[in-house]
Amino acid sequence: MRWAFEVEFAPFRDDVALNNKEAHVPDPNPAAMAFMLSRRSRPAKSLQRPIPSNAELLPILTAAGRTPDHGKLEPWRFIVLQSAAMDRLAALARERGEALGYDGEKTEKGAAQFVTGELAVVVVEAQKPSEKVPAIEQIYSAGAACLALLNAALASGWGANWLSGWPSHDRNFVETGLGLSAQERVAGIIHIGTEKAAPPERPRPDLDAITTWVDA
Numbered sequence: 163m164r165w166a167f168e169v170e171f172a173p174f175r176d177d178v179a180l181n182n183k184e185a186h187v188p189d190p191n192p193a194a195m196a197f198m199l200s201r202r203s204r205p206a207k208s209l210q211r212p213i214p215s216n217a218e219l220l221p222i223l224t225a226a227g228r229t230p231d232h233g234k235l236e237p238w239r240f241i242v243l244q245s246a247a248m249d250r251l252a253a254l255a256r257e258r259g260e261a262l263g264y265d266g267e268k269t270e271k272g273a274a275q276f277v278t279g280e281l282a283v284v285v286v287e288a289q290k291p292s293e294k295v296p297a298i299e300q301i302y303s304a305g306a307a308c309l310a311l312l313n314a315a316l317a318s319g320w321g322a323n324w325l326s327g328w329p330s331h332d333r334n335f336v337e338t339g340l341g342l343s344a345q346e347r348v349a350g351i352i353h354i355g356t357e358k359a360a361p362p363e364r365p366r367p368d369l370d371a372i373t374t375w376v377d378a
């Protein structure tokens with residue numbers, strides 16, 4: 163299948179290949195751009211098996227590891243949650259919901275992603291001490307790692323969804339359930355699987371409203 167964008171970019175490709183060395187003109191990657199212009203998440207609850215094998219997940223994790231990070235601190239790490247871990251975490255979320263006095267609905271909402279999930283990668287924000295790189299930049303980088311992982315999974319043909327939920331912010335849950343240290347936080351939980359049905363597109367931002375062009 164050829165995307166409309168590919169057709170649009172195609173005439174430039176040969177010129178670029180010929181001229182690139184001399185003129186340093188842009189060298190477009192139409193397939194990558196077509197992906198970026200059309201990418202969208204798939205709701206986690208609509209994801210089912212098949213899921214990526216460990217071997218199929220490796221390039222996705224490798225792509226996420228190419229996330230920009232000021233000072234090469236690598237302020238993130240990954241935890242791959244497989245089926246048995248999902249069951250354990252679903253039970254822990256229910257236990258924590260009850261201990262925290264949440265009503266049944268809130269408790270179940272927090273547990274749901276682990277009840278239905280088949281495979282997910284937790285992106286852990288793991289800040290490193292640095293005099294040069296402010297904490298906020300390390301937090302941004304962890305968020306960027308979440309998007310890189312999400313996009314790599316989508317680009318590999320899987321459905322994927324970035325979730326959080328109250329358990330991901332509950333210290334007891336993340337420390338006992340996921341093994342995080344006291345300084346670490348969950349940046350995102352990226353569920354990966356096969357979508358049952360394509361969701362409708364959601365509204366996208368009005369570029370004029372969010373973009374300011376400054377020329378002086």
Ligand SMILES: Cc1cc2nc3c(=O)[nH]c(=O)nc-3n(C[C@H](O)[C@H](O)[C@H](O)COP(=O)(O)O)c2cc1C
Pocket residue numbers: 201202203204205323324325326327349350364
């Ligand atoms: C930090 C973060 C946390 C999120 N947590 C949830 C969540 O817990 N539940 C949910 O339904 N959506 C959550 N979302 C939104 C979903 O990822 C949503 O599907 C996504 O924003 C759709 O974007 P896309 O179609 O552009 O990929 C979260 C998004 C972000 C960035």
